[in-house]
Amino acid sequence: MSSHAAHQATERAGKRSVSLAQSLIKEVEERTGKNGFSSVVAEALEEWLAAQKLREVVAADRKAFGPVSAEARRQAEQEW
Numbered sequence: 841m842s843s844h845a846a847h848q849a850t851e852r853a854g855k856r857s858v859s860l861a862q863s864l865i866k867e868v869e870e871r872t873g874k875n876g877f878s879s880v881v882a883e884a885l886e887e888w889l890a891a892q893k894l895r896e897v898v899a900a901d902r903k904a905f906g907p908v909s910a911e912a913r914r915q916a917e918q919e920w
Contacts, residue, residue, distance in 0.1 A: 853878075
């Protein structure tokens with residue numbers, strides 16, 4: 841469970857109206873039941889936010905230090 845999800849237990853929930861493809865709704869509800877839908881959406885949004893924040897960090901790093909050199913990439917791939 842993410843720290844945000846743990847915090848949600850004490851935080852008051854807010855409501856938003858979103859439009860989703862019926863097939864997507866059906867497939868999620870088949871796996872979670874109607875009561876699990878909100879937690880799936882919250883988890884997906886947490887993952888999206890984490891990815892956005894990572895992109896921001898990478899962009900700031902590239903701005904400050906420039907792109908990663910081909911040699912550095914090769915070295916990282918070898919060590920991986």
